[in-house]
Amino acid sequence: MISPFFHALSVRDRQWGRVAIMLGTAPVAGVLISFPVMIALFALGGGEPEGPRLQRSALFVLQTALGLGSLAAGVVLTAWLIFGRPVATWVTAAPRFRKSLLVLGAAATLPAVGLLMAIDALAFGATPQLPILDAVGLDLKLGYVCAVVVGLLVAAAAEEVVFRGYILQQTAAFTRNVWVIVGLNGVLFALFHLEFDPSALAARALAGAAFAWAALRLGGLEFAIGAHLATNLMLALFQAPMLPDDPAASGGLDEVLGEVALAAYTVAIVEILYRRRRDRAEAISSPA
Template structure:
């Protein structure tokens, strides 16, 4: 069944060998630790020891610095995992990113655009029904234009790196590694969604459901479109819309909680993403020669 998905065609017998998996299980954490220590040292020097931006800086500036640091940390983690995989499984790094000859930046932009539109509809519905408040960080009356522009640039860069890192690890390496041991696509998607939700370490039912739905939709996008490009764009857009129009990300943020209305919105977004993916498959200019044959 998985033979119809070009993104899984890079799998080889090496991906199924238990000694290599054991080496990956031991080597990847070591690589992550070493690279994370290097990044932490650099960030500590650059921020005067305030690695998590806990200071008396204005809220938007603290959030901007924090998001940049978060992106650096997650980027280092993903880079370490993929370098370990590159050495252990003897495959080109791009095979965990796309089945296309080149990374499709147009597909990233398209994924971001259609997802931003869907998230905007859900946010507007939340405000109109009284479940959300309209207090966009980019319209913060206590912040000047220069700070707002810095905030927008910082969250765009930081969230792009962070979202790309998560997609590379979850929809790149982990999704393909799961597919090496089962031909059942629905099981592959379900495992990926569960791992993505649990990895965020926020166990409120609404938060778990939201991330599992997003993870499943992004996994479907990677499989159907032959790469991570659309999912990266969609992931970035989702986080960016929250950072710009809902609330800034801060290190002291508590665990995400929600109710049935929040889960309903995530269900709608997941179905919308799947619909957008199926429409995108027919866009030959964006897709190139790569698409699932189902």
């Protein structure tokens, strides 16, 4: 399968010297870009903030988004300089960013994650903390919702650009075996989170592989960004607030089964969208 997302690849992407320079300089670029980000983090109260957990979580999410955003900026700007391609080619193969696909990814994923959370609570005895129902003022709740929507959107876009943008395409420069491309992407995505519980690794690898499949089939990151955002948003609003002192993930069989179901659902939605777009293109190109 040759995805339109790989059409921008050139001989430069297959030169090991350029890849080595990319691996050595991208972290440096990320550090340089992070200087103003560090100032922003300090301005946001970069120490150990006090106050209600929703306030602390909102601040932590925004800090994390700024950090991941600077990392992604370092990666794509370095890739732009080394490989001589427009930055947009690591985001979408379409002429412009397709916001409708992002919305579709989020809209399709929100109810699916909600259903899985309900099943987890009823069948496996999970006890969600329901942060959105915390006994705090409406202004703090609204501020929390706005902060996590913006912060998680930036964080999801940053992770997708790095993993399903640069890393996915760099892998495809050396192999067109779709299972290698998708599987390696999922594994690297899981390892990046530095939580090595086997079930947590498996769950994140499945999520990463599903997002990689979406990028391949739909020719861009838009759907994956929306789905990624929706997954994290449901967790932040209804499962538990994201905080810096959260324990390392230690899921179980229920988490893996849930991620298998969500990954299969994501792939199914992507295939429906892919076939509809293909049929529409064939209908337009067919003679009257």
